Amino acid sequence: MGNRKSFLLYANSSHQFERLCNKSLWPLTICSCNYIVDIPSKVPTSYSLIATGIPAQWDLTDFELDVKKQYPSIVKVERMLVRGGTPIAKVRIDFSSNEDVQKILKHKRLLLDDENTSFPVQQYYPPFKILRCYNCQQYNDHVAANCPRKDTPICFRCGQNHPYNPNCSNKICCANCKEEHLAGNPSCRVKIAERNKGKSNLITSNGYKSYPTKAAFTAWTTTTNLMFTSDCQPSTTAMAPTSLENSNSSSSIEISKKLDLILNKIDYLTGEHDNLKTNFINVNQQLRSCQETINLLKIFLSEQICPLIVEVGEGIM
Structure with a gap:
């Protein structure tokens, strides 16, 4: 790294990573030479989890001290924020031990020091970033340097085929959804669909699939023939569970976002109520x-x- 005396070491397992980060396990010298070990300032995402239901008005300093009594391997506790910097009832907790993270996720609860109060937890996933080619404005396929349509650029402002011009005076039109906003706008439905697709694939790749459930037959079911046909007769059409899984995952993500906004609003109203009471x-x-x-x-x-x-x-x- 920059010179022959520096080396960047990669770990291929959590056990190896933790041993490399433990300075007490390093020898005093290497080949009779002194050396310095720089520990990464950030832990891998697999060493983090999300604790939910933590009121936004709580002081995280006290919370961190209490929870560290149960889990000494905690490195950092950080409040999660939504757009605009508004705190929500979720905190990200970083650990130095992946084993502790897996144990907590297995029990699905995070205990405080009295062992009577606990909070639900979930796996932490880093924010999903959408790649956009600045030449043809296409999402999640390539970058401008590798764009196959370098000779036919698309304007980020008007969506028409002409070279980049920051002073383009044409009518604003998205190159992807054809609505009245610039390419890459957060409200673009194509961008939102790509983001949801990426999140769903990320969850699926980590083993958290959501499968569609089939309604159980009851005496009040009016689609008896359809149900028996789908269960007992062979189907001649190929099933496409992936789209259903992605749809369910996207719905779950949207519901989670709405619940976070509701909890945040409740916390805000509670704070306003306390302020009015004090006044x-x-x-x-x-x-x-x-x-x-x-x-x-x-x-x-x-x-x-x-x-x-x-x-x-x-x-x-």
Whole structure:
């Protein structure tokens, strides 16, 4: 790396990675030479998981101290954020031991120090990045340097065939979905479909498939013939479970996002309620203080000022 005296080491297993990161296992010298070991600042994604149901208003410093009592291999606890930097009820937890991560995922719960409070957990997946060719605007196929259509570029602004021009004055039109936005816009339905497809493939590749379930036959089922036909007779058409799996996975992801937004909104409203309650208490205390001041002023007027006025009046008379 840069010179002959530096080496970048790769681990081919979690056990090997953990041993390489343990400085106490390294020898004092290598070939009678001193050396320095730089440990990676980030852990692999397989050493991370997501804990859900952690209220957004909680102090993660205290939470990290408590959870480390149960899991000393925790390296870092970080709050998850949605677009705009708004915190949600999820935290990412990084470990130095992959074995601890697998145990927690197996039990599906993260325990706190009292062993009575626990939180659901799920596997952490890094944000899925969509690749877009800046020459033809196609998603997840190639980069501009390898674009097979280098001679026929497509404008990112108007979607027409002409060379790159940042000052293009044509009507804005997406090259992929033909709607009125620039290519690569987050709201592009083609981009959203590619993102959902990538997430579904990522989940499937890690062994988390979601299969469509078949409705059980009951006395109220009105599609008896269809059900027996699909179960008992051979089918002449090829099944395509992949599209159904991707659809179900996409639906689950969308539902999860909506639930996160709902939880975030609830946390926000709870915080606003607490703020209003605090403000109400402060206003009430101020009103009481004003009332006490008014009462003292009345006493002063009746006991001091009024008798003085009477005496002055009698003296004048």
